[in-house]
Amino acid sequence: MVQQRQWNPEQHYAAACYRYMKEYSITLRDVCAFVSLDDKYKVKVGEPNYPVAAAEQGKRVIVRSDEVLSVGDHDFTKFSLVPSVVFILNIPEQISDSWYSGSVYVGVKDLIFEPSSPFRHHTELFSVLKQVSLDKPVLFVYSDGGPDHRVTYLYVQLSLIALFLNLDLEYLCVGRTAPYHSWCNSVERIMSIINLGLQCVELARFKMSDEFEKEVSKCSSLTDLRRRLFQRKEDVKQSLSPLKSTLHSIFTRLILHDEAFQVYESASEKEISEFWICLIALDSTIEKGSIFRKETINQHPSICDFLRHCCQGSHYIFDILKCGNLECTICKPPRLPQATFNNLKHIPHPTPMDDDHYYPFSVAFNMVTTEEHCPTFKSPKQIKKKRKLHFYATRQHVKNSNLMVQCSECNMWRLVFSRYKMSSADRMNLQLILN
Secondary structure, three states, rough: OOOOOOOOOOHHHHHHHHHHHHHHHOOOOOOOEEEEEEOOOOOOEEOOOEEEEOOOOOOOOOOOOOOOOOOEHHHHHOOOEEEEEEEOOOOOOOOOOOOOEEEEEEEEEOOOOOOOHHHHHHHHHHHHHHHHOOOOOOOEEEEEEOOOOOOOOOHHHHHHHHHHHHHHHOOOEEOOOOOOHHHHOHHHHHHHHHHHHHOEEEEEEOOOOOOOHHHHHHHOHHHHHHHOOOHHHHHHHHHHHHHHHHHHHHOOOEEEEEEOOEEOOOOOOOHHHHHHHHHHHHHHOOOOOOOOOOOOHHHOOOHHHHHHHHHEOOOOOOEEEEOOOOOOOOOOOOOOHHHHHOOOOOOOOEOOOOOEEEEHHHHHHOOOOOOHHHOOOOOOOOOOOOOOOOOOOOOOOHHHHHHEEEEOOOOEEEEOOOOOHHHHHHHHHHHHHHO
């Protein structure tokens, strides 16, 4: 069997970024940690007295020879749990050595009221690092390119700044995989072990009050569940809590290189709010729950100063570095000895040589590099408006408005596009204008 993967024009460039991160971490292995993050595909949960298999059934699942696994169809589930994995790697002495050994921490989240988000991920990472008393001043983080890990998104960058400040790091470097290449992420190897643990496991939530079950029966989507059960979060938690304990018990019996998996609790709203406090201390104009966009971030001057002063962003890597100035009012003084701190720099951008390969990290680290060699990179001057709309409309932009209007001249129905999701007030104002 030949395993095929979808080609992407930036896969070579993204691989070079990942290699630079690995080589940089090797040079700092005594003072740094390397973490790989990812969410496993959701584990579906059956209704009371109607369990479903925890592992997706392809053709066969592993069971004992004297048993039959009788479970319901996956198409009829409403609740799901999502295992999140934090893989703290043992950084090898050479890049050619194994990058698949270390400590594994697994948390289980409720998909309804504990959805994955940048701040939830990094709050949980902060808790795990504190749990293991990892106090190294340099941290490397690698993940896939999902919306909660996309380093070009301002909301993700703010969560990384919060992680940097809460851990009082000297340097934080965060990278992501190229599209369709999440297999490069080291934590993907852990998912196969978790799949083994989920074999021959059936899950069904615990039955709650008749009033609660009546509300659940009216729900047909995740949106319905969140809307109808918003005032019953504690009931949802109690219904799923035994299943979380079951999965935690299973995961703690899994082993990677003679080291047992460990588990952690998903971040609560209180913990996420406490994680936010450092951003409010940095800029008092910022508020938790606000919508942050690059065109409106200028409303928060201290955040803008920090981004310009300490941060360097590209399509695949975002890193934060203290300036080292003891009198600086933007970032804290360094914790490392001055001689060691002076060796820290922002990670270089891959720069091609004449033979279609990129310069080695040891060479690129001492060069002045830019992102212009990324295959799909376009400078702001090259981006031209080719349409009447000020953005490229997609199906997602139609969903943001979810509205159609009929032309009074030709009687044709037209879709209404919105760049951002509309609030109730925006929708009401639009309806008044159309009327």
